[in-house]
Amino acid sequence: KQEVTQIPAALSVPEGENLVLNCSFTDSAIYNLQWFRQDPGKGLTSLLLIQSSQREQTSGRLNASLDKSSGRSTLYIAASQPGDSATYLCAVDGNKLVFGAGTILRVKS
Amino acid sequence: NAGVMQNPRHLVRRRGQEARLRCSPMKGHSHVYWYRQLPEEGLKFMVYLQKENIIDESGMPKERFSAEFPKEGPSILRIQQVVRGDSAAYFCASSPGAPGGYNEQFFGPGTRLTVL
Numbered sequence: 001k002q003e004v005t006q007i008p009a010a011l012s013v014p015e016g017e018n019l020v021l022n023c024s025f026t027d028s029a030i031y032n033l034q035w036f037r038q039d040p041g042k043g044l045t046s047l048l049l050i051q052s053s054q055r056e057q058t059s060g061r062l063n064a065s066l067d068k069s070s071g072r073s074t075l076y077i078a079a080s081q082p083g084d085s086a087t088y089l090c091a092v093d094g095n096k097l098v099f100g101a102g103t104i105l106r107v108k109s
Numbered sequence: 110n111a112g113v114m115q116n117p118r119h120l121v122r123r124r125g126q127e128a129r130l131r132c133s134p135m136k137g138h139s140h141v142y143w144y145r146q147l148p149e150e151g152l153k154f155m156v157y158l159q160k161e162n163i164i165d166e167s168g169m170p171k172e173r174f175s176a177e178f179p180k181e182g183p184s185i186l187r188i189q190q191v192v193r194g195d196s197a198a199y200f201c202a203s204s205p206g207a208p209g210g211y212n213e214q215f216f217g218p219g220t221r222l223t224v225l
Contacts, residue, residue, distance in 0.1 A: 031209045036216075043200060044152075044216040051211055089152070095208045096142065096165060099152040 002027045006090055006100035013080055014108050021075040021103045023090030028068050034097070035064050035075050036089040044089065048075070080107045111136065113203050113217035114183075121223045128188040128195070130220045134203030141184045142214060143176060146198040157208075158184060191224045198222075 007022045023033070032051045036044040048057045048064040050073070056065040063076040077084060084107050091097040114133040122128050134141050143155040154168040158178035169176070173191075178184040188195055198221050202214040 032211065034213065041221075043218040044202075046213055046215060049211065049213045091152075093208055093212070093214075096154045096157055096168070097144070097152075097202075097214060098154065099144075101151045 002030075002092060002094060002098045004090060004092055004098050004100035006088075006103050008103060009101065010104040010106075012106040012108065015080060015082060017080050017107075018076070018078050019080055019105075021077070021088050021090075021105070023073040023075070023100055025071045025073075025092045025098075027092075027094065028071055030068065030092045030094045032093045033064075033066055033073050034091045034093065035062075035073075036091065038087045038089060038102070040087075047088075077105075080105075082107050082109045113201055113215050115199075115201050115217035115220050117220060118218060119221050119223070121225065122191050123225050124192055125190050128191050128222055130186040130188075130199050130201075130222070131183040132186070132201030132203075132217060133183040134201075135205075135215055138203035138205050138215075140204045140207060141178050142202045142204075143184075143186050144200045144202065146200065146219075148197065152200065155186075159207075188222075191222075193224050196222055196224045 003026045005024045034049045035047040050057045050066040061078040066073045087102040089102045090100045144152045146152045156176045157165040173189045175187045198219045200219045201217045204214045
């Protein structure tokens with residue numbers, strides 16, 4: 001049974017810092033991995049999708065890496081802004097999405 | 110291209126009533142997924158459907174819950190005889206193809222069900 005763990009559970013940083021969110025999964029038989037953002041009371045916004053054959057994906061200030069053999073992914077956010085404050089979710093796709101519990105990020109101005 | 114649409118956005122039911130949640134996938138998407146987010150818990154997969162077919166319902170509670178995706182119209186998640194423990198946010202997602210490869214799932218805004 002696939003299990004996804006996200007560390008840290010919560011993170012508070014001053015504006016401008018670069019930060020790393022971590023995701024680990026137990027079963028490496030996945031098709032892809034997605035990172036999402038969820039704002040309070042809202043739906044999920046897809047940030048990045050990394051296919052199992054890829055090592056990383058970049059979009060603007062976001063960079064996600066995938067090491068499938070070790071069951072790890074990281075989401076790197078450069079030059080954080082208060083608008084980045086949200087819950088970040090990692091999900092692995094091995095026929096259905098299995099989500100981690102998320103990292104609650106607060107960027108202070 | 111409109112995104113995934115869900116309605117209602119908020120639904121209040123009394124114990125024992127029925128709840129019907131609707132999901133219209135993105136244009137061109139024929140694969141629909143339902144997820145549930147219980148208070149203080151993560152998102153959990155419930156069911157995966159294609160038009161007129163249930164592909165994987167391994168996450169659905171055995172009783173009171175059912176889902177359909179008819180040939181015409183939205184996908185429906187139906188909860189009969191609701192109980193307080195059904196209070197949660199229910200999210201629908203759609204994708205253009207089957208799981209595997211580059212198959213991004215796009216999520217709707219969710220329906221927040223409150224059972225009194």
